[in-house]
Amino acid sequence: MSEHGPGVQEGFEGAFDGEENGTPVPVSLARWDDPHMQVAARDPKKTERLIMTCFVVGILGVAGFGAVFWVSPSPNYYWLYGLTLGVGFFFLGFGLTAWGKYLMPQGPFVEERHVLAGTDEERDAMAAAVVQRTDVVLRRRGFLGALLAAGVAIFSVVAVFPLLRSLGPLPKKSLFTTNWRRGSLLVDVNGTPVHVDSMVVGGIQTVFPQGPYRNDPNQAAKDQTVLLRPNDSAVATGKDLPKGRTKWVPHGYIAYSQVCTHLGCPVKLYEEQLELLVCPCHQSMFNIRNGAVPQFGPAARPLPQLPLMVDGNGYLRAAAGYDQAVGPSFWERTTHPEWHW
Amino acid sequence: MLRKLVRSRFFLPSGLVVVVATAGLLAFGPHAGASGSPTPTLYGTDASVHHRSTPADCRLSQGQYGQTGTFNAGSPFHTSIRAYEHGCLVLYGSPYIKYALPSSSLIPEGDLLFQTYCSTCHGPQANGPYGIAPNLQGLGPATVDFWITTGRMPAQSLRSKQAPEKTPKLTPHQALAVAAWVNSLLPAAPFIPHVQNPNAANLADGASLYTLNCAACHTITGAGDALAYDTYAPTLHNATITQVVEAIRTGPANMPRFTGNLTDQQVRDIAVYVTTKIQKPQNIGGWGLGGVGPVTEGFVALLFGVGILMLVCYWIGDRS
Numbered sequence: 080m081s082e083h084g085p086g087v088q089e090g091f092e093g094a095f096d097g098e099e100n101g102t103p104v105p106v107s108l109a110r111w112d113d114p115h116m117q118v119a120a121r122d123p124k125k126t127e128r129l130i131m132t133c134f135v136v137g138i139l140g141v142a143g144f145g146a147v148f149w150v151s152p153s154p155n156y157y158w159l160y161g162l163t164l165g166v167g168f169f170f171l172g173f174g175l176t177a178w179g180k181y182l183m184p185q186g187p188f189v190e191e192r193h194v195l196a197g198t199d200e201e202r203d204a205m206a207a208a209v210v211q212r213t214d215v216v217l218r219r220r221g222f223l224g225a226l227l228a229a230g231v232a233i234f235s236v237v238a239v240f241p242l243l244r245s246l247g248p249l250p251k252k253s254l255f256t257t258n259w260r261r262g263s264l265l266v267d268v269n270g271t272p273v274h275v276d277s278m279v280v281g282g283i284q285t286v287f288p289q290g291p292y293r294n295d296p297n298q299a300a301k302d303q304t305v306l307l308r309p310n311d312s313a314v315a316t317g318k319d320l321p322k323g324r325t326k327w328v329p330h331g332y333i334a335y336s337q338v339c340t341h342l343g344c345p346v347k348l349y350e351e352q353l354e355l356l357v358c359p360c361h362q363s364m365f366n367i368r369n370g371a372v373p374q375f376g377p378a379a380r381p382l383p384q385l386p387l388m389v390d391g392n393g394y395l396r397a398a399a400g401y402d403q404a405v406g407p408s409f410w411e412r413t414t415h416p417e418w419h420w
Numbered sequence: 421m422l423r424k425l426v427r428s429r430f431f432l433p434s435g436l437v438v439v440v441a442t443a444g445l446l447a448f449g450p451h452a453g454a455s456g457s458p459t460p461t462l463y464g465t466d467a468s469v470h471h472r473s474t475p476a477d478c479r480l481s482q483g484q485y486g487q488t489g490t491f492n493a494g495s496p497f498h499t500s501i502r503a504y505e506h507g508c509l510v511l512y513g514s515p516y517i518k519y520a521l522p523s524s525s526l527i528p529e530g531d532l533l534f535q536t537y538c539s540t541c542h543g544p545q546a547n548g549p550y551g552i553a554p555n556l557q558g559l560g561p562a563t564v565d566f567w568i569t570t571g572r573m574p575a576q577s578l579r580s581k582q583a584p585e586k587t588p589k590l591t592p593h594q595a596l597a598v599a600a601w602v603n604s605l606l607p608a609a610p611f612i613p614h615v616q617n618p619n620a621a622n623l624a625d626g627a628s629l630y631t632l633n634c635a636a637c638h639t640i641t642g643a644g645d646a647l648a649y650d651t652y653a654p655t656l657h658n659a660t661i662t663q664v665v666e667a668i669r670t671g672p673a674n675m676p677r678f679t680g681n682l683t684d685q686q687v688r689d690i691a692v693y694v695t696t697k698i699q700k701p702q703n704i705g706g707w708g709l710g711g712v713g714p715v716t717e718g719f720v721a722l723l724f725g726v727g728i729l730m731l732v733c734y735w736i737g738d739r740s
Binding site for chain 1: 636
């Protein structure tokens with residue numbers, strides 16, 4: 080660590096304390112009694128003892144690391160590895176740095192260098208020679224240059240191929256539709272269908288459409304639907320929902336898409352008494368009473384609602400698919416002719 | 421002597437005091453071992469208003485949120501085990517969790533405790549007539565037991581949006597007594613849960629169920645999180661296993677109820693996961709920083725780690 084020059088004098092104690100030693104002295108002129116040659120420490124013996132202590136602690140640390148490694152404690156004590164190694168390294172390094180700062184000649188020393196640039200005549204002669212030779216080189220080896228240029232040109236064309244082929248398939252219609260259809264059976268994450276009597280009032284569940292796509296995470300990610308059975312009878316009858324949706328909420332069940340319309344996180348935080356669905360990522364809050372219209376937060380559009388119906392055996396099914404694309408906005412979303420959102 | 425006493429001017433007031441005190445003690449004071457009739461309470465004298473003792477009145481009602489339907493997992497009529505006593509259902513459940521009704525001998529004590537600590541807000545019939553506290557009838561004994569054993573009730577302040585967890589004012593026995601009495605007004609499920617064989621729980625299933633259902637509000641480390649409008653999901657680090665099951669099955673305050681879709685086995689897995697892995701996390705780094713999340717950890721790393729490094733670098737490069 081010491082950047083000072085050679086010629087270390089051991090333990091030279093003088094009266095100088097370094098205030099007049101700001102100007103560098105050339106290395107070749109420094110002698111043993113020069114004030115620059117003194118150590119920087121005011122009390123070198125005390126400093127030496129301090130550094131010795133640091134080294135002892137460092138030795139204990141690294142030796143302790145070995146001991147912990149040998150003993151192989153349970154994972155609750157893994158922090159001992161870090162502690163011992165960290166203490167060991169820190170104090171060894173601290174001691175070494177202090178040695179270099181306080182127990183070495185404090186300098187500063189400077190080494191004079193000779194001029195590196197050549198004389199004017201030398202420079203002119205070199206320039207002329209380079210120009211003359213280069214001309215010959217290029218003319219005689221033109222064919223090589225042409226081949227190199229061809230290689231670079233072909234590479235620049237080929238480099239575009241991964242950009243065209245390897246970005247994956249275009250999403251096409253998959254962004255606009257989910258797997259929910261009229262008659263899709265609501266099943267939970269284990270595949271169990273949801274009976275109309277199975278959820279108590281105030282409950283919440285994530286449901287998917289029954290089918291082979293339930294095990295595909297990409298399909299499940301957009302199909303995920305949150306099923307609620309709110310406590311409030313006004314919410315349950317759906318009288319505050321947008322027009323035409325009173326039949327979408329049989330027996331007090333309401334189903335919304337769980338993909339947040341802001342940036343796509345699953346909206347699973349259900350505050351039952353506040354009638355809010357909260358998204359954990361950026362805290363968009365959707366009011367379940369009036370069709371999941373966002374009441375707070377960065378979401379700009381309400382969560383799409385899934386119309387529900389009860390089949391002959393009492394199981395909940397979708398009465399239709401979603402009437403709009405689920406999830407965050409994308410460019411082509413507004414060009415669909417039937418959707419107003 | 422007696423003539424002197426009767427003629428003194430303190431005779432009449434002291435005599436009145438003695439007479440009134442005796443009358444009061446006879447009418448309202450504690451009676452030892454009244455059999456067949458309940459202990460008279462400090463408020464009101466009509467015993468039939470507070471206590472029903474006929475077996476026909478222990479038939480379970482649908483409850484405030486339909487918790488006794490046959491299809492919801494955790495309902496008494498969905499489970500395989502049921503036990504009756506004097507025609508009343510006193511125990512139901514599965515090999516994973518058993519739900520027991522508090523003994524009816526606790527009802528008089530619960531009545532007295534409720535009238536002392538709870539009736540000023542919830543009303544003497546526990547049906548919240550004043551509009552400042554909700555109706556407790558038809559919620560099941562587990563609800564009352566949860567709120568009292570976690571210390572949230574009796575509430576300290578009516579102005580706070582959410583009653584905080586604090587040191588319980590009633591002992592667990594007293595909480596059971598209050599639960600027994602409230603339940604006797606309108607019997608409903610769920611009863612007090614007792615987890616069976618917690619060591620046999622599947623922690624991996626518990627972890628995935630917790631992540632799916634609970635981590636959204638309570639965070640993955642169970643540290644609790646802020647929610648909307650001054651409400652918050654509390655930390656799980658102080659909950660007993662019974663309180664976890666009660667909270668899942670009864671859905672206190674803003675928490676939704678998971679009675680319909682989680683079986684007893686799944687609830688046991690979640691509860692054991694909470695009381696083992698969440699409450700006793702394996703902080704391999706030594707200090708969990710409360711498990712609050714990456715912002716805290718980044719703050720500590722930047723402030724202490726990078727700060728110390730900067731100071732050390734300054735020291736190294738400093739001209740001595």
